[in-house]
Amino acid sequence: MIANYHNHTWRCNHASGEERAYVERAIAGGIRVMGFSDHTPYPFPEGTDIHTRMGMDQFEDYVNTVLTLKREYQGQIDIHLGLEVEYFPDYYPALQEFLKPYPVEYQILGQHYLDVGPVMPYIARPSPPEREGALLEQYVDLCIAGMETGDFLYLCHPDVFCFSGEQAVYEAQMRRLCAAMERLHVPAEINLLGIYQHRHYPNPAFWEIAGAYDLHVILGTDAHKPEHVWVPEAEAKAMELVQRYHLHLLHQLPLHHRKEANT
Numbered sequence: 001m002i003a004n005y006h007n008h009t010w011r012c013n014h015a016s017g018e019e020r021a022y023v024e025r026a027i028a029g030g031i032r033v034m035g036f037s038d039h040t041p042y043p044f045p046e047g048t049d050i051h052t053r054m055g056m057d058q059f060e061d062y063v064n065t066v067l068t069l070k071r072e073y074q075g076q077i078d079i080h081l082g083l084e085v086e087y088f089p090d091y092y093p094a095l096q097e098f099l100k101p102y103p104v105e106y107q108i109l110g111q112h113y114l115d116v117g118p119v120m121p122y123i124a125r126p127s128p129p130e131r132e133g134a135l136l137e138q139y140v141d142l143c144i145a146g147m148e149t150g151d152f153l154y155l156c157h158p159d160v161f162c163f164s165g166e167q168a169v170y171e172a173q174m175r176r177l178c179a180a181m182e183r184l185h186v187p188a189e190i191n192l193l194g195i196y197q198h199r200h201y202p203n204p205a206f207w208e209i210a211g212a213y214d215l216h217v218i219l220g221t222d223a224h225k226p227e228h229v230w231v232p233e234a235e236a237k238a239m240e241l242v243q244r245y246h247l248h249l250l251h252q253l254p255l256h257h258r259k260e261a262n263t
């Protein structure tokens, strides 16, 4: 792995370790391009539960920390300032407005929730059988709308949705998602966290479908602690998927894809 764009920091409340230790781990693994993409703060209404992301008031510190490391490690490793962002149509424009003054180099789309509110169902957990078809459709709708903004470097764990219903329903929705990635030229991430934590993703059923589309694939470790910045065993398993389903793997991505929101 020469580039890894998917790394978190302690600010999201479910990651640990010092940012510097993440960088050192990347260097030890021979990674040359590393992006921090912590769970974005979101300008939600007052009182919304935000326990899985940094608060708006932590963003300044996040930016400064990453930029300081970027300067310090210049010449050893290219460090980039990114964010993992969900597409919530009601709040996304305000988020982009908030981010405007900051030198964010990329966003990756990681849709873990479908809605904002006191009870936000986490889609990587099983949902009620009578609702999961509709929820899966809503998941795909949100991913597509997010990708259509043109703001995203890639789609994180496209197969994160935990679906146990009819295979035909799953396939129809995943085809819709893959067709959109192909049309919009948004690469799909093989998520290594799912591998090293033995989750239900990467889901071979998804990657078999993806293999039939002309889309690009990238590996992301989704590190929530320093040792997960570089996980060679998980990388090897991901490469088996790449080979089995004839996926078009990219090793590095250009970061100038993002719309010129700052001008």
Ligand SMILES: [Zn+2]
Binding pocket: 008, 012, 014, 039, 224
């Ligand atoms: Zn996370």
Ligand SMILES: [Zn+2]
Binding pocket: 006, 008, 084, 110, 156, 222
């Ligand atoms: Zn992540």
